Amino acid sequence: MELLFDLCFVVGVAQAAASLHHALAEGHAGAGLIGYLMVFFAIWWAWMNFTWFASAYDTDDVPYRVLVMVQIVGVLILAAGVPRAFEDKDFGLITLGYAVMRLAMVALWSRAAKEDAAGRACAVRYAIGIGVVQAGWLARLGLAQVVDLDGVLGLVVFVALAGAEMVVPLWAERRQQTSWHPRHIAERYGLFTLIVLGESVLAATLAIQTGLDRGLATAQLLTVALSGVVIVFGMWWLYFAWPAHPLLTSNRASFPWGYGHYLIFSSAAGVGAGLAVSIDYETHIAHISAFPAGASTAVPVAIFLLSVWFVHIRPHQVSHRTNLAFPITAALVLATPLTPLALPLIALLLVALTVSVELER
Numbered sequence: 001m002e003l004l005f006d007l008c009f010v011v012g013v014a015q016a017a018a019s020l021h022h023a024l025a026e027g028h029a030g031a032g033l034i035g036y037l038m039v040f041f042a043i044w045w046a047w048m049n050f051t052w053f054a055s056a057y058d059t060d061d062v063p064y065r066v067l068v069m070v071q072i073v074g075v076l077i078l079a080a081g082v083p084r085a086f087e088d089k090d091f092g093l094i095t096l097g098y099a100v101m102r103l104a105m106v107a108l109w110s111r112a113a114k115e116d117a118a119g120r121a122c123a124v125r126y127a128i129g130i131g132v133v134q135a136g137w138l139a140r141l142g143l144a145q146v147v148d149l150d151g152v153l154g155l156v157v158f159v160a161l162a163g164a165e166m167v168v169p170l171w172a173e174r175r176q177q178t179s180w181h182p183r184h185i186a187e188r189y190g191l192f193t194l195i196v197l198g199e200s201v202l203a204a205t206l207a208i209q210t211g212l213d214r215g216l217a218t219a220q221l222l223t224v225a226l227s228g229v230v231i232v233f234g235m236w237w238l239y240f241a242w243p244a245h246p247l248l249t250s251n252r253a254s255f256p257w258g259y260g261h262y263l264i265f266s267s268a269a270g271v272g273a274g275l276a277v278s279i280d281y282e283t284h285i286a287h288i289s290a291f292p293a294g295a296s297t298a299v300p301v302a303i304f305l306l307s308v309w310f311v312h313i314r315p316h317q318v319s320h321r322t323n324l325a326f327p328i329t330a331a332l333v334l335a336t337p338l339t340p341l342a343l344p345l346i347a348l349l350l351v352a353l354t355v356s357v358e359l360e361r
Helices: 002-025 029-057 062-088 092-115 120-143 152-172 182-213 218-239 251-282 290-316 320-338 342-360
Strands: none
Touching: 002 029, 002 062, 002 182, 002 251, 029 062, 029 092, 029 152, 029 182, 029 251, 062 092, 092 120, 120 152, 152 251, 182 218, 182 251, 218 251, 218 290, 218 342, 251 290, 290 320, 290 342, 320 342
């Protein structure tokens, strides 16, 4: 059930990444990035909330399965609304899909409160908190009908509501911690990382196919293809270099780790968009110069390296050399768009970092 849940959520990730690709290729990096991060937050937060709930309350009975399927329907509705959000700033369908997912979570937490006397106080707080914040999202949608929320005001309202969402688990678990399982959580995050990286491979593959159809020279195509494969393989290797479950010893340690994966997941998906932009640039379809084309891949790779290091590698008390290697490599990756060989250099830098990490392990 969880695997089906993840695969359907990646539909939303793919839609968000595809819209980011088109925005970057058209030279609308600022608006595209903001839209991408907003949409990705809705997908990631709904996924993360359910993942931690399921680790504690996976009853796998009929009501549980039905409510999980309702959440899947919600993310599919959200995914269908992504193009409208990017092109027309119409967040109606996205808000509807998000509401379906979140109200299903209210039902799951309400059921847990009813059937688990020991965890009732925590479950009730979750149900109330999610419900109240969801009312805020719906109010935002209504406000957009009378006030222009496309600019700074809309961003401020979004950040406030997203912050409120992230406070709910902190508030709910102050009195009592849910009985999640570290190995299960680490496994679920690892699987979703794999699926998101796979989506990046798919995006790059489709871009390469498009390049072939447009008559892109074989040497250029091979450069992008081989570099992209090495980059994704390097990201996979580095993420799984050390096991995560020993880090998940308490909520104090686990919350920053779990929240930090917003950057890990979003940047991993963004790499696929960046590779697709590189193909568009090589085929003269993109309306950008060489520097933003290279930066479209370099920036998400650098963010991935920094976020993996900060939340996933550094807490393992690794050597000083490794603690320096990740941020230094990220900085060098950010410099690659200044050269005519951004993608091959990024690939070589990831190979070098992977070798350094393996020498320590």
